[in-house]
Amino acid sequence: xxxxxxxxxxxxxxxxxxxxxxxxxxxxxxxxxxxxxxxxxxxxxxxxxxxxxxxxxxxxxxxxxxxxxxxxxxxxxxxxxxxxxxxxxxxxxxxxxxxxxxxxxxxxxxxxxxxxxxxxxxxxxxxxxxxxxxxxxxxxxxxxxxxxxxxxxxxxxxxxxxxxxxxxxxxxxxxxxxxxxxxxxxxxxxxxxxxxxxxxxxxxxxxxxxxxxxxxxxxxxxxxxxxxxxxxxxxxxxxxxxxxxxxxxxxxxxxxxxxxxxxxxxxxxxxxxxxxxxxxxxxxxxxxxxxxxxxxxxxxxxxxxxxxxxxxxxxxxxxxxxxxxxxxxxxxxxxxxx
Numbered sequence: 001x002x003x004x005x006x007x008x009x010x011x012x013x014x015x016x017x018x019x020x021x022x023x024x025x026x027x028x029x030x031x032x033x034x035x036x037x038x039x040x041x042x043x044x045x046x047x048x049x050x051x052x053x054x055x056x057x058x059x060x061x062x063x064x065x066x067x068x069x070x071x072x073x074x075x076x077x078x079x080x081x082x083x084x085x086x087x088x089x090x091x092x093x094x095x096x097x098x099x100x101x102x103x104x105x106x107x108x109x110x111x112x113x114x115x116x117x118x119x120x121x122x123x124x125x126x127x128x129x130x131x132x133x134x135x136x137x138x139x140x141x142x143x144x145x146x147x148x149x150x151x152x153x154x155x156x157x158x159x160x161x162x163x164x165x166x167x168x169x170x171x172x173x174x175x176x177x178x179x180x181x182x183x184x185x186x187x188x189x190x191x192x193x194x195x196x197x198x199x200x201x202x203x204x205x206x207x208x209x210x211x212x213x214x215x216x217x218x219x220x221x222x223x224x225x226x227x228x229x230x231x232x233x234x235x236x237x238x239x240x241x242x243x244x245x246x247x248x249x250x251x252x253x254x255x256x257x258x259x260x261x262x263x264x265x266x267x268x269x270x271x272x273x274x275x276x277x278x279x280x281x282x283x284x285x286x287x288x289x290x291x292x293x294x295x296x297x298x299x300x301x302x303x304x305x306x307x308x309x310x311x312x313x314x315x316x317x318x319x320x321x322x323x324x325x326x327x328x329x330x331x332x333x334x335x336x337x338x
Contacts, residue, residue, distance in 0.1 A: 038276055039072040044100045045266075047078045048087035048107065050197025053169060054216035058132065058264055059103045061296055065287035070279060080196060083172025083337060085111055085118060088267075092120040096271035098280060101129065105264045107172050109322035113330040114172055114337050122319060128312040129266040129280045131305045132288070133297060135216045136261050137178050137236040139250065142208045143229055150233045150253040157212075158188055166190040167210040169198040171337045174262045177326075178214035178236060184333055185255055206230060216262050217241070217301040236260040243301040263305070263322075265315045277312065285310050 045066075047059045056078060063074040079087040084107045094100035108122050120126075147153040157164050166183065168176035171194055183190050193210050195201040198219050205213045206229045214236065217224075224232045224244065234250040235241055238259050250258045266284060268277060287293055288304050297304060308314050330336075 038098055038279070039070055041099065042073040042075050043067075043070065043098065045074050045076050046087045046091050046100065046102050047076055048080065048084035048102075048104055049078065049169060049173065050080050050199055051078050052199035053197045054135065054174075054218040054262070055103065055105050055264065056199075057218045057300075058135075058302075061293055062103070062132065062284070062287045065290040065293060066280075066283040069283035069286040083107070083111070083114065083170055085115060085120075085172065088122070088126075089119045091267065091269055092125040094269045096127075096269040096273075098268060098272050098276035100269065101280065102126070102267040103132070103264060104267065105135075105174055105262050106177075106322060106326070107174060108265065108267075109319055110177060110326045110330060111172060112323055113327040114335065116336060122323065123316075125270050126267040127270055127272045127277055128315040128319070129268060129277060130284050130311050131309040131315045131318060132264040132266065132284070133302045133304050134261045134263050135218055135300070135302045136241060137174070137214055137216050138220045138224065138247070139178075139182065139212070139214045139233045139236070140205060140220060140224075141212050141231045141233065142205055142210065143231055144208060145211055145231055147233075148231070150248070150250065150255075153233050154186060154254075157186065157190070161188045161190060164190050164212065165193050165210045167193045167195060167201040167205055167213045169201050169215070170194045170196055173198065174260075175201065175213065175215045178260050179212070180333055180335060181258070181260060181329070182214055182250075182255075185258060214260075221300045241301040243298060263318065265319065267315075281310075281312065 045059055045063055047056050049055050059076045063076050067074040079090050088102055088104060091100055091102040111118055112122065147156045166179045168179050175198060198215050201213055202219060204210050223229050232247060234248050234253055236250060236258060238249060238251055240249060241247060268280065288310060309318065
């Protein structure tokens with residue numbers, strides 16, 4: 001009898017629906033409240049390279065003022081390996097709640113062309129927070145290298161190409177890209193020595209274990225200004241640096257058109273709420289206006305990007321253009337990693 005009564009059959013369904021609605025009404029305000037309270041715990045800023053390297057220096061420089069703006073500590077964590085691709089993979093797979101973010105340099109744009117298999121898509125798996133700064137690079141040698149200016153360097157390298165070693169911070173690092181373009185433009189193949197980060201590469205250069213290194217001024221400026229531990233042959237930008245005006249460019253010394261500067265951006269996992277992204281962007285822009293950050297960047301010959309690039313759209317647009325630009329360069333050079 002009961003089984004044949006449609007009204008009685010529908011009653012449990014109506015009760016279940018009402019219960020679900022009640023739960024939803026209770027849960028919705030709680031979720032909104034929780035999101036509004038973000039951040040409620042420390043934020044992890046993931047760096048793809050080793051502690052002490054150029055990107056790590058930038059991250060730690062920004063972490064403190066960003067933390068002040070957000071009201072929470074920003075913890076820098078170095079997730080090293082696979083040419084800087086493990087860190088983006090980690091962040092791409094992280095919960096999209098703003099508690100895990102990524103700072104990366106132009107390696108975000110070169111990875112799609114460098115690697116046959118990439119576990120993330122820079123244009124599909126991330127939200128964009130903003131660009132940070134542009135960093136020039138410098139060409140250095142060990143202090144007892146048998147050349148004292150750029151012309152002597154070119155002569156020696158071309159005559160001893162099988163003996164000269166060119167260090168870099170690992171596959172995918174900007175030092176690898178700079179060195180690759182340098183060797184390509186002067187028309188020689190050099191023995192490359194990859195390290196797990198820029199810090200170890202520079203240490204071995206200063207120790208005389210390798211001959212040459214092209215790296216960012218965030219890493220090299222203090223050593224160059226010291227004047228006793230390395231030789232420097234030029235900067236990679238078209239114009240001289242205001243912080244080191246006596247240092248000539250590679251372009252003016254005959255390497256025409258050589259122009260490499262490193263840009264940095266901050267990313268979050270795809271699906272991170274817009275309100276959280278806005279708070280992160282506000283914190284980034286505040287950090288870039290911090291007096292200590294501006295002073296430190298000036299000392300390292302780095303330039304804060306214009307305001308229109310300190311935005312999510314500014315970073316996204318630049319990333320798209322850089323993927324296209326460097327994809328062509330890397331393909332033409334025939335460089336690829338597994």
